[in-house]
Amino acid sequence: MSGSLALPEQSEDVRARFARIKAREEILQVRGLVKRVPSGSGERTILGGIDLVTHRREFLCVVGPSGCGKSTLIRTIAGLEEAQGGDILVTGRPVHGPGPDRAMVFQGYTLFPWLSVLRNVMFGLEMAGLPKAEADRQARQWLTLVGLEPYADAYPAQLSGGMKQRVAIARALAIQPRILLMDEPFSALDARTRARMQAYLVDIWRKIDVTILFITHDLDEAVLLADRILVLKANPGEVVELMEVPALRPPGGRSLDDPALEATLARLESLIHAHEQAGAEDDEPAPPVVKLDSVGHGVD
């Protein structure tokens, strides 16, 4: 990419890991995805032909400037919005609406406040036709996985923000989706809780067979979590780059002090900045800033 900082060369171990990922089954195929919405008397293109393939048990983050279509992309993959062009296939089957092969976790807490934690997790299982006793057993297993089995009888209002999101993750995973779609799931949490949730999520993901698509505004979060990072630009939303994060996952989790992650972050910032600049040139010019006579020179 012209003008953008390069990523460091991948180590043997990292290369081998990506080779293993790519040898796995393709779980999600997005081909030429186009999303248009009515705008004034015409139409506006939100997604201008997105191509993407993710492999089984991959962790993919999606980043890009505000309004580049991240949520639209993930909602269309979830089957909550229709596309105007292109195809989405999950394990080879075309997506024409929501299905149990995909589950979603949103930023806001979407638990049913009138149901206990256990009943929230049981909900999807019962909807899928499981007898109550079996739904109860499985829901408890998922709560154990997210460390919240002791809170099975609590109600959402009694839980902290991080705990609510853990229940939301347990509820989403309980139906055993092939893909977990996460739209800024931790952005309402404070920094410490967020860091803990990132660690939890990686831990859970390693234990089960699920592919994760995770939208975030936070580039630090993306480099700490992802195998690959899909970088989008806005107007229309298009793929700038699908970046392989050149780092493994050490037992204690990744650290932003890792030079490979520092370089990844620098490249992400430069790519996003370059496209924001390009987008800004199309916008109206900013009004000139008038300097007040009473203000002296130098702000530093």
Ligand SMILES: Nc1ncnc2c1ncn2[C@@H]1O[C@H](COP(=O)(O)OP(=O)(O)OP(=O)(O)O)[C@@H](O)[C@H]1O
């Ligand atoms: N149904 C719709 N009708 C009109 N405009 C829409 C519709 N859905 C999305 N948009 C517009 O499409 C653009 C992309 O929206 P989207 O929420 O997908 O972006 P995003 O990258 O997730 O943004 P953010 O990071 O701010 O959450 C925005 O300008 C939004 O206003």
